[in-house]
Amino acid sequence: MLSAAATAAAKIKQTPVAAAISAAAAIAAICTTVATSYHRNKLEADAERRHAYMRGICQRKRAERDARRLVPFECNVDPELQALIISLPVHELVQGIQSHRFTSEQIVRTYCQRAKLCGERFNSNAEEFFHEAIEEAKEADAYFASTGQLKGPLHGIPISVKDQFDQKGADSTCGMAAKCFHPSAEDGLLVHLIRTAGGIPFVRSNVPQMLMVTETRNDIWGTALNPYNTSRVAGGSSGGEGVLLACAASPLGLGTDVGGSIRVPSNWCGIYGFKPTPQRMSTVGLTNGMSPQYGQQAILPVAGPMGRCVEDLTIIMKCWWVDALWNRDPYVPRMPFNDAIYRFAAMPKATTAQSAVPALPFVTCGPLLAATCAMTPSSLSSASSIAPSREDDEREKSPYPSMAIDVESGARSRTSSLNCGSAFGSLAAAGGFNLTDPSPRPRSSSIPHIGSSLFGGASAGMLLARPAAEVPTPLRPRKLRIGYFTTTALFESSPACARAVQEVVASLTEAGHELVFFEPPNLQDGAMTLMGLLSCDRGLEAYIRGLQGEALNDAYEPLYQGSIMSTAARTELADSAERQGMWRLAGLVRATGVKNAFEYKEYIHKAKTYKNAFVHAWQAANLDALICPTMPLPALPHLTTARLIPAHCYANLFNLLHVPAGSVPVTHVRADEQCYTSVHRDAFTDLAVEASAGTAGLPVGVQVVALPFQDELCLHVMGLIERTNGLHEHVSLTADQA
CATH class of the missing domain: 3.90.1300.10 (Amidase signature (AS) domain)
Known part of the structure; x- marks a missing residue:
């Protein structure tokens, strides 16, 4: 019976009508492919022309500045x-x-x-x-x-x-x-x-x-x-x-x-x-x-x-x-x-x-x-x-x-x-x-x-x-009661950045202030909430529109690639990262990406919840101020900052919290501190290890934080540190x- 059906199907295919339909479908497919390719090529050509035009504007602007330099x-x-x-x-x-x-x-x-x-x-x-x-x-x-x-x-x-x-x-x-x-x-x-x-x-x-x-x-x-x-x-x-x-x-x-x-x-x-x-x-x-x-x-x-x-x-x-x-x-x-x-x-x-x-x-x-x-x-x-x-x-x-x-x-x-x-x-x-x-x-x-x-x-x-x-x-x-931490589980500090905080803690303790260990609660939650809020539009749409045809700078490339990832691909990548123990990458992948209105409001709620938890922990510790690293690494090599997004959690956490914060320079990287270690085994750690080589002599500071509207107190503590370690x-x- 199966062979008879196959024979009948073959006869149908051989009829003039079926052949004509097949030929028409093939021609249509070819036309669609050609049209799509032409449209894509045209868009790419138009984009390149626009990029070239915008590059010309940049060159003219810089030439204008340089011409003024020639006037002594x-x-x-x-x-x-x-x-x-x-x-x-x-x-x-x-x-x-x-x-x-x-x-x-x-x-x-x-x-x-x-x-x-x-x-x-x-x-x-x-x-x-x-x-x-x-x-x-x-x-x-x-x-x-x-x-x-x-x-x-x-x-x-x-x-x-x-x-x-x-x-x-x-x-x-x-x-x-x-x-x-x-x-x-x-x-x-x-x-x-x-x-x-x-x-x-x-x-x-x-x-x-x-x-x-x-x-x-x-x-x-x-x-x-x-x-x-x-x-x-x-x-x-x-x-x-x-x-x-x-x-x-x-x-x-x-x-x-x-x-x-x-x-x-x-x-x-x-x-x-x-x-x-x-x-x-x-x-x-x-x-x-x-x-x-x-x-x-x-x-x-x-x-x-x-x-x-x-x-x-x-x-x-x-x-x-x-x-x-x-x-x-x-x-x-x-x-x-x-x-x-x-x-x-x-x-x-x-x-x-x-x-x-x-x-x-x-x-x-x-x-x-x-x-x-x-x-x-x-x-x-x-x-x-x-x-x-x-x-x-x-x-x-x-x-x-x-x-x-x-x-x-x-x-x-x-x-x-x-x-x-x-x-x-x-x-x-x-x-x-x-x-x-x-x-x-x-x-x-x-x-x-x-x-x-x-x-x-x-x-x-x-x-x-x-x-x-x-x-x-x-x-x-x-006398002040000041909290401090030198590192976090999300991204450990380099030796010099941790030492900077330790030296300030010792100096302020010697000066008579009370220094107590304090780590912000669930710092990873706060960091990922901020990333989710700042990456909610697909393909960095707010960025691209603002450029008006100018090419996106290569420093944004990691962020752009992450933003255009489909939901299915994002889920698969996050699951795979978790199975390999790379929970930092998994958290970042899940937090970023396009969000609908309801999901965006969920992240607004997460931000408010985190603010409340942070203030509750602060008040329970009865702190006047907080001292911590500004960044966990000294100055990075070019084109690496966007590939080390989790390292920015020390600084951008306090943007999420809307609190005053300042940075005070206190030391330099020593020759024996040009290294980095972490319990994490992922690309972030590999890049941090690579970036830490050749950092001797680079400046390192500490960050001072106070509660909202206590800007003067934050500056006061910055002044104390300046006088002892600045x-x-x-x-x-x-x-x-x-």
Whole structure:
């Protein structure tokens, strides 16, 4: 019967009608294949033409910048004066202008020359405004000469600006061709506040394409090189800022942070950086690095300062937290910078004598701030406190030692340095008390100022009012309870990064603070939740749309390939990774990828749940602050950062939590620390082992974290670490003959 059926089928196939149908089907299949191939080829050709067009825009923009470099400007500043200028922190530069030690023009010319050299050598710069900055400096000097007054706490100081902040006459390219040749008509809000305070934007710093990776690389400005080792990345997305500051080519800079973008380059370039509480800052005047329609709000970006000492970081925050910001952006709570908390970690305590202290007219809101301002001097001093050691006292009397490093020869020479610790001593003297002496020593019957008196009145800092007949009581930093961890199960720290935390813990313990081990609960859950929220669109759609036809940078390739993986392939890969014990890879694969609206809301809920668990653990441990590595590895080789995504959990966890965090440089990788070990057996470990070779001499820092809205306390702890362990050094530019 089967053979008969086969014979009948063969006869049917041989009929003219069946043959015609078969032939038509074959022809249709061929036509479809040809049409599909033609369409694919046409799309690829169109894409390549678009890529070439966008590359041309990038080349034109860079050529425009380079042409401006050919217009010379003179740096007629004595070399010894230049060396002095780059050795001083910003607040002492302003004092130098006021005391006629040097002029704003001399400061600006010095830094313009260094920034030009730095940009040519390390690709740190985007657009440069050296000539305009020199003219602004002349105007600042003329203003001071005619009025005897300073414009503000940044009077005549050159400020470098990340290529994301809107600035009059400049493109905010975000490393993207589509944003070239669209200069801002006015300064953005945050740049405007810097100018109002007397600052002079003089150079814009290089960034990654679209700002979303920790390697600063784009087709406009090129790849930023780490000045300690040019085979290593500078970090990102504020990588250009890190390079400029590491080379003493800028005294102070503006960065942003959505996943470690201030703290990672600060850590890898050996500088200081601070990420404020996002809800306490405005994003008005910041250009979005992706599609304008990308309304992601689960992980908030935030602007913050990057500098060469903690004291200078606070100047930027004081310039930003003013009425002009709150009036322009009413969604930001009115919380002025609280100097009492920053200087002394002063915290509110119950008191019945609050009526003796008049309210401060400029305090507008914030329960912690209001409670602190309502304290009497006696209630402030009743907090547990410690007196700085004799060694700390000597540090305040003399400049910090600094190392100028010649990257060609590896030689290091001792130079004069940033004397940021002296701010604490001068503060005590101005306020009528001595931080190094536990006994009260009133020197004046006037109300003591907390903060620099350089600009006079309440604008310089908060006033602690007291009854006229009361003898002043000295304010002393209180004893803190600080948590710490050196490594995590998700991605173990390298020896140098763990040692950095251990050294800080030992120093703070010796200083009288209480250090307790504390590891964030379920850190892997937090890290994977953040990755899930930032990768919810298929094929990096928000990124691709923002590029408008420009080719996606190769630094994004691992992320892109992961984003286009089908659900079935993703599940199969994750299951396979789990069977082989590679649970880090499995977790990352499951967390990333396209999500529908419900799944995205599930991740929002996961984020809220994790925040609650973190705060509960923090409060149960009764912590004031937390210290941990900023990154588990020193600066990585080029094109490896996107392949080591789990390593970023130390930094981006605190973006998920929306808490303030900062990075403080404390040490360098030793020759015997160029290694890495892990219990994990996967590609991440293999790459970390490879990346750890050749890292001797690279800077390593620690990260400081506080709870939301406790920014001043975070900066206070950063200052404590700076005074005991902080580095103050810069990389040489052409044997430092800048």
